[in-house]
Amino acid sequence: MARSEPLLEMRRITKRFGPIVALDRVDFTVHRGEVVGLVGDNGAGKSTLAKIIVGYYQPDEGEIFFEGRRVRFRSPADARRLGIEIVYQDMALVPYMSVYRNLFLNRELTRGIGPFKVLDKERMKRITVKLLEEIGIKRKDPEVEVGVLSGGERQSIAIARAVYFGAKLVILDEPTSALSVKETERVLSYVSQLRDKGISIILISHNIYHVYSVADRIVVLDRGRKVLDVEKSLVEPEDIIEVIAHRKSPAEVERRARAG
Numbered sequence: 001m002a003r004s005e006p007l008l009e010m011r012r013i014t015k016r017f018g019p020i021v022a023l024d025r026v027d028f029t030v031h032r033g034e035v036v037g038l039v040g041d042n043g044a045g046k047s048t049l050a051k052i053i054v055g056y057y058q059p060d061e062g063e064i065f066f067e068g069r070r071v072r073f074r075s076p077a078d079a080r081r082l083g084i085e086i087v088y089q090d091m092a093l094v095p096y097m098s099v100y101r102n103l104f105l106n107r108e109l110t111r112g113i114g115p116f117k118v119l120d121k122e123r124m125k126r127i128t129v130k131l132l133e134e135i136g137i138k139r140k141d142p143e144v145e146v147g148v149l150s151g152g153e154r155q156s157i158a159i160a161r162a163v164y165f166g167a168k169l170v171i172l173d174e175p176t177s178a179l180s181v182k183e184t185e186r187v188l189s190y191v192s193q194l195r196d197k198g199i200s201i202i203l204i205s206h207n208i209y210h211v212y213s214v215a216d217r218i219v220v221l222d223r224g225r226k227v228l229d230v231e232k233s234l235v236e237p238e239d240i241i242e243v244i245a246h247r248k249s250p251a252e253v254e255r256r257a258r259a260g
Contacts, residue, residue, distance in 0.1 A: 005068055007032045007200050008053065008084075008169055013062035015048055022048040024224045025062070030169060033198040035191060037211035037232070040221035041244055046204050049221070050171050053202070054086045055079040067168075083168035087158045089177055095147030100128040102146050103161050131160050135190055152183025156190050163199060170194070171202045176210050188214050208244075212237040220244060230257050 006029040015023040023045045030036050038046050051057045052064075055073030064071050066082055073079045076086075093102045104124050110117040128142035135156045139149065146154060155175050162170050172191070176184040191201055191214050205211050211218065212232060220228035220243055228243055228250040234257035242248035 006030060006065070007034075007067060009065040010049075010053070011063045011065075013049070013052060013059045013064070015045075015052060015057060016060050021224050023052075023059070026221070026224070026226045027229075028219065028226065030200050030202060032168075032200055033195055034217065035195050035201040035203060035215045037208075037215035037218040038202050038204045038221070039206070039208060039211055039218060039240060039244065043223065044221040045224045046221055047173070048224075050086060050173060050202065050204060053079065053169075053171060054084055083166055084171075085162035085165070085167040085169070086171040086173065087155075087162055087175065089174040093146050093154055093158055096145055098143045099132070099146055099149075099157060100124045100142035102157065103128050103131065103164070107165060127164070131164060132157075135160050136186070150183055151179045152186040155179065155183070155187050159187075159190060159194070163194060167199065169200045169202070171204065173204045174206070175203070176205065176207060184210060208237045208240050212240070220250065228253060230254065234258075 008030040010026065010028040012025045012027060013023050014021070014025055026045070026049065028049065038049070040046055048057065052059050055076045055078045058072070058074065064073070066084070071082065094105065109120040109124050111120040112118055125142040129140050132140045132142070137153050137156065139153070146157070149157070159170065159172065175187055179187065188210060191203065194201060203211055203215060215232045217229070217231050218235070218240055219226060220240060222244070230253065235253060239248065239253045243250050243253055
């Protein structure tokens with residue numbers, strides 16, 4: 001399938017931590033409205049690559065392009081300004097605070113003139129109710145504490161927060177690791193909805209079957225190197241597992257994928 005210019009393109013990204021090479025000349029792309037599964041065993045380099053994308057780390061070598069323009073992120077704020085957000089496994093939500101306060105944490109809406117501004121709580125609550133409806137959460141009270149919500153609901157709220165503030169690319173780091181089967185289905189369904197709206201997703205997970213259910217393309221890292229980059233439709237989840245476990249070579253999987 002022909003694709004447009006990548007939303008994100010990383011060329012020959014290398015990152016070292018002393019004598020350890022965490023990433024070795026990695027090429028990585030994400031297109032608009034695409035879900036890319038980023039997988040690999042522990043120490044493969046997934047988190048390091050994600051932290052470079054959001055500006056937490058800077059690469060030692062390589063180039064990054066976003067929307068066709070070369071960029072250099074010196075901090076997460078730089079990446080966020082361009083529309084790149086990351087939702088970590090712990091979701092960074094405050095359990096004892098209300099849903100609406102969590103949604104607007106550090107980005108509160110205000111009303112007033114000049115220095116005479118106050119929090120616009122009613123507007124934040126109205127927006128929160130609308131967002132809860134959009135992501136299918138039954139408890140629509142914006143003042144309910146986040147801590148009483150299920151893990152799937154909290155994960156969806158964390159993702160919705162990123163999207164509301166204009167994210168074009170959202171990185172999800174192990175979003176289903178602590179969820180029940182039903183909650184996992186809720187989150188993965190929401191990921192598919194975001195793709196349909198044109199938002200790009202990088203899904204990092206150890207659960208290949210979760211990744212496979214929503215990804216358009218799967219990228220496998222192994223000890224800092226990209227060893228496989230393949231359309232999901234051309235492989236089975238077992239192929240990806242075999243590559244990660246070193247029971248099947250990436251070249252073999254690629255040959256079979258090309259053969260159809």
